Amino acid sequence: MQKIKKMINNMNLQKVRFIIQLFSFILFVYGGYFAIDLGSKLPIFACPYNGEAAGACYLIPLQHQLSMPAQILLGGAGIAVITGLLGFLFWFIFLNKAWCGYVCPFGTLQDWLTYLRKRMGIRYSTYSQNQFDKLSKIKYIFLVIVILFPLLMGVGLLGGEWSAAFCQMCPARIISPALSGDFSQWTIDFSSKTAMVLTALGMLFAGLFFAGSFVKKRFFCFFCPMSALHYIFSKFSIVQLRKEGSKCTRCGDCYAVCDMQIKDIADNVTDVNILRDDCILCLKCVAACPEDDALHFDILKFRAFSSTKEGFEKRMGIGRPKGIDDEH
Amino acid sequence: MVDFIKRDSSDLFKNPVFAFLFKNSRFLLMLRVAAAALFFYAIYYGFAHPGKENIFTGAVFWGVFWALFMVVTLSTFGRLFCGICPHGFLGKYITKLGLKKSMPKWMRNRYIGITLLVLGWWGIYYTFDGFWKSPFNTALMFGAMTLFAFILYYLYKEMSYCKYICPIGTLTRAYDKISFTKLETYTDACKDCRTFECAAACEYNLKPFTFAKKNQTDDCTLCMDCAASCEAVKFKITKPAEQLSSKLKILSAEVWTYILIFASIPVSMGFAHALNRSNIADAFIWNRTAAFFGMGDYAGGFAFLYAIIISVFFAVFGLYLASKVLKKEYSSTFTTLGVAFIPLFIFASLGHTLEMFFVKEYQTIVHGFAQGFGLNIEVEALAKRGDGWLHYFKLFKWIGVIWALVILYKRIKLIDATKFRKVLGYFFASSMILFYIGLNLYTGYVFSAYGAKSGGHGAHGSHGGKPDYRDAYPKEAAEPQKGGYLQTPIDPGEPFYFSLSDPSMKQNSRSGHGFGGGRPGSKKEVPTQSIWLVYGAMNDKKRYRSSTLDIFYYGLNRQEKPIIEKSSRGKKVLSFEVPHNGYYNLFAVDESQKGSEKFYKVAKLEYLRGMHGAEGKYDPKIKKALHQNRTKIDLVRLKDKDETSFFYKHSMGDTLTFQALFENRPLANAEVEIALQSGWTKALKTDSDGFVSIQLIRDYFPDWNTFDKRFKQEMLITLKHQKAGTHYLLTYPASYYPNSNDYQSYGYALLLITLTLLIAGIIIYRFRRNRTTPFREVTVDAED
Incomplete structure (x- = not known):
């Protein structure tokens, strides 16, 4: 047991993560070729506009259900919304935000763009703390769009062209099908003014997606309404990221490796639950932490992956410790 | 007495909304007056309209009070039911006027209430099919119980009726232990108290300041009189059934309640309703016994009897063996471990009640109240029998089973014995739970292997008195055929x-957007x-x-x-x-x-x-x-x-x-x-x-504005x-x-995305060139 634990704590996280991401990318972009269907309640951007995805993003059924005419929605059909949410939660509780960091094909795509940039020797960009605080709220605006627009459609204030308004704007609708060779979404729909504006925004966001995620790690995740939806329920998940503030030396390694630039991970030494709304649970911070058990990834109360001095040194390629830790 | 206290975040009274709902004495008074008015009106209505056309009385008693409100509140907030019960509410005033004698010893026996409930209500329910469906019987029973209760309130002090005689008094006391709330006091504040206002305010002669230490609330009915008298009283949110993970005094009458209610409701229902609807109903022992005595019409009563005998056997014998294995006294083992049976009934009933609420009760309640108050409201049931999502409610009883096993595990930890004895004792003590698992699996097997009797589910009227309102109205006359016949004959050559x-x-030409296509309905x-x-x-x-x-x-x-x-x-x-x-x-x-x-x-x-x-x-x-x-x-x-x-x-x-x-x-x-x-x-x-x-x-060729x-x-x-x-x-x-090519443009889309990439690229490039502070690339994650 102790041995297995040591092995896990010493693992090469990047390699493990790459393999999992590759596997789930194939599954959620090309899974249809293997006749896999995991339903339409997935907490990731597995876009159903891509006919070959092995499952669909939950935001699609959510928007469709909420856009039912109000009298149908309130007259019992609203139960479908609740069961849909339960289906979403069923998936969600097992991985929490690790869905973003490990499974979401759209996130994986951004990671690969980052690898590409690194190969090309171009440096990356960051936000200032001020920008971060402001931009971080955008995903909640998107979440409001996901929920509010269909409801307005249902009561008749918005017309049918607003159906799945967020999807019209979502870059995943444009990019995901393209990955399986379907470019039919790369259009601007001029059938009505609303459709024109929404699809033009979609194209714009797709362009920004490529430009942004090339220079900024996980550029889109920052604005993702799914991430906002995750955060609302993240407390109910069986997996959590926890921090023991007393063991933290505030060296800042965790913040430096964080793709999402979450400052709390280094600064906050009081909260045990250190999972923040932007977090994608990639666990890089745990891997980069040189203190024993300061950060740990828990499944229920079991510490599945903890930061250890030994693991840190192994990952950093430093030899056996020679009093090096005292000097720090 | 304490005038001010800094309330914990786990205290429901800290939240102004909950404080109003549970503590505000004026609001509670209004609520109780309303409940009492409804109660007496429903009884009166039952006498005034004793026939089947009366659906109001049934809707009040068997739709709202019993089952729905009781089960939902008991498993969540506790004995709220008692808190607004008209008997207790008026009983307090009657006691104040009354003789305040001590109840004789033979009456101070909690088994009286349980026996009344199990034999008087459930026995009749199963034996005489449809007895409680009659509004008259319902009104008579509640009227008689009210009169009886008021006499006892008048004679005896300290609300003895609630404690000993009330058929659901002991039931609510017993099952309230599973809720996630508990009434107690801030013990630090109580340390200096010498006046004990809370105890003085309590009509039941309880001592709220001891509840925290006792880890239970005795006969507290959550009337909140104590909370009005002293600020140190709190209504604490706990983990569900948290009380049960540490020691507390449990009466053997409470454990008997768990066993008997479990036998009377989930098990008897399983026998008399579920299994009796299968194709092999005649082969079951209760039906055979009934046939042997020539009392086939009362087969439900025999099913009930067998359910009691079998459940009691498994519970008592299992706990007896457990006590022997654990080398403890039987009576203490019985109360310590028997409490684990709590969730079995409450969850099975919660699932069933909620399912029935969506399928039927919601409609019955609304129509009943519409009848009682002369309103003209028609609603559809919230769900159809067989809707897919209703199956989630079937999961409730399994939650109950799992939770019962978890509580039993926590309870057995409190007993001092060797590990081996505990494992063995756990097995014996859980025999009633295992029996219930077996019964459910067996029911599923019977229906998949032998199928259900034709005639459907209609014979099963849920919990008693709910006459089918549909009988009260004549069927709508079929819509007469319109048009088509009187037109001129069609030419034979007409395509x-x-x-x-x-x-x-x-x-209109526009095809409407269909809804609900994505939802697979009933499989059938x-x-x-x-x-x-x-x-x-x-x-x-x-x-x-x-x-x-x-x-x-x-x-x-x-x-x-x-x-x-x-x-x-x-x-x-x-x-x-x-x-x-x-x-x-x-x-x-x-x-x-x-x-x-x-x-x-x-x-x-x-x-x-x-x-x-x-x-x-x-x-x-x-x-x-x-x-x-x-x-x-x-x-x-x-x-x-x-x-x-x-x-x-x-x-x-x-x-x-x-x-x-x-x-x-x-x-x-x-x-x-x-x-x-x-x-x-x-x-x-x-x-x-x-x-x-x-x-x-x-x-x-429409205008752009009207293009569809x-x-x-x-x-x-x-x-x-x-x-x-x-x-x-x-x-x-x-x-x-x-054609989508008529309104969708690839060209503009590509132009837009190219421009975006170009502009974004230029901005990033310019921004980086103008940067004066040196850039420090972090290499911690660069492992290669």
Whole structure:
């Protein structure tokens, strides 16, 4: 047991993560070729506009259900919304935000763009703390769009062209099908003014997606309404990221490796639950932490992956410790 | 007494909303007055309208009070039911006026209440089917109990009736331990208290300041008198059933309540309702015993009796063996471990009650109250029996089982014994739980192996007194047939065709966006598609009627099946089953004669079902044209290579290719006419192999503001042929939509994305060039 634990704590996280991401990318972009269907309640951007995805993003059924005419929605059909949410939660509780960091094909795509940039020797960009605080709220605006627009459609204030308004704007609708060779979404729909504006925004966001995620790690995740939806329920998940503030030396390694630039991970030494709304649970911070058990990834109360001095040194390629830790 | 206290975040009184709901004495008084008024009005109504037409009394007592309100509150906030009970509310005033004697010892026996409930209510419920459905019986029972209660309140002090005699007093006391709230006090504040206002305020003569230490609340009914008297009283949120993970005093009467209620409700229901609905009902012992005594009508009573005997046997014998294995006294083992049975009843009942609420009770309650207060409200039930999501409620009883096992594990930890003895003791103590698991699995097995009795679920009236309101109203007279018959006879040469819309309904060209397609309904229901046979112009369809029609269709298996007219809401409708996505070919043949001329008319419809959420992948094999011998003339569409999904739609500019067949041989040089809904027509001829290609023209030029990309252009293709004095005629309706190329632009999209990339690239580049502070690339994650 102790041995297995040591092995896990010493693992090469990047390699493990790459393999999992590759596997789930194939599954959620090309899974249809293997006749896999995991339903339409997935907490990731597995876009159903891509006919070959092995499952669909939950935001699609959510928007469709909420856009039912109000009298149908309130007259019992609203139960479908609740069961849909339960289906979403069923998936969600097992991985929490690790869905973003490990499974979401759209996130994986951004990671690969980052690898590409690194190969090309171009440096990356960051936000200032001020920008971060402001931009971080955008995903909640998107979440409001996901929920509010269909409801307005249902009561008749918005017309049918607003159906799945967020999807019209979502870059995943444009990019995901393209990955399986379907470019039919790369259009601007001029059938009505609303459709024109929404699809033009979609194209714009797709362009920004490529430009942004090339220079900024996980550029889109920052604005993702799914991430906002995750955060609302993240407390109910069986997996959590926890921090023991007393063991933290505030060296800042965790913040430096964080793709999402979450400052709390280094600064906050009081909260045990250190999972923040932007977090994608990639666990890089745990891997980069040189203190024993300061950060740990828990499944229920079991510490599945903890930061250890030994693991840190192994990952950093430093030899056996020679009093090096005292000097720090 | 404490005037001010800093409340914990776990204290419900900290929240102003909850403090108002649970503590505000004026609000509580109003609530209790309302509950009492409703209670007495329902009793009065039961006496005034003793017949079955009275659904109000049943709705109040068996719809709201018992089952729904009781079960939901007991498992969440605790004994709220007692907090607003009219007996307790008025009893307090009666006690104040009364004689305040001590209750005699023989009456201070909690088993009186339980016996009244189990034998008096449930025994009658099972033995005399429908006894409590009668509003009169209900009103009589509640009236008598009220009178009896008031007499005892008048005679005895300290609300002894609630504690000992009330049939649900001990039940609520026992089951309230599973809730996630607990009334207690801030003990730090109580340390200095010498006046004990809380105890003085309590009509039940309890001592709220000891509740925290005792880890239980004795007979507290959450009347909140103590909370009004002293600020140190709190209403704490705990983990559900947290009390049970540490030591507390439990009365053996409470454990007996768990066992007997479990036997009377989940187990008896399982026997008398579930298993009795199976095909092998007669083989069960309770039915055999009833038959042996010749009391077949009272078989439910025997089922109840057996349920009690079997449950008590498993509980008592299991706990007895556990006490022996653990080497502890039987009575202490009984109370320590027996408390683990709490969730069994409460969750099974919660699941069932909620399911019934959605299926039926909601409607009964609303209609009942509408009757009682003379309102005119009609509502539909919230769900249909068999709706998929209702199955979630079936999970509740398994939650109960698992939780019972968890509580038992926590309780057995409190006992001091060796590990081996504890494991063995756990096994014996859980025998009643294991019996319940077995009963549920067995019920499932019986129904899957032997099936349910025909006659359905109707015989089972849930928890007693709910007369079916539908009997109270006469059935609506069937809608008289309208139109169609009196019109002029249809000319035999007039072509007729299939329509997917009802010609008697005025409709706009826009196809509405369908809802609910994604939700698979009940598994038993095969989806159907309605169709109409019409004639005349496409803008003015008239219902086609003929006595010589022969209608049939070919489904996915390419087997021929007839289409039969069915009545639906007073109208006759043609419909066929569309269980899966794919192509369906429909034909209607009508032969007629006019003078020397014979007419052989065929209406054909190729229907592509594409429902989201339906299973099945589009297999190119299904594109193969269907050839059949039933009709002499046929027009077969050759599917396009772009046609690769169930959601395919023809669009403007597409070319449709057909092959005309006569007696299954290509029909050369035959007349083909295309007519659009907009009025445009064109005549074509088939080539030497019977082929004809039709290009779908764009005949839709609206303004941008009114453009609708879901505009549906209807089209009718007519094939004509003449041979040996017979006119052969075939119609093939189709519809198509604006071509997406007419309103979607790849060019602008590519321009936009290129510009975005360019501008963003330039901005990033400029920004980086202008940067003066040196950039420090972090290399911690660069492992290679």
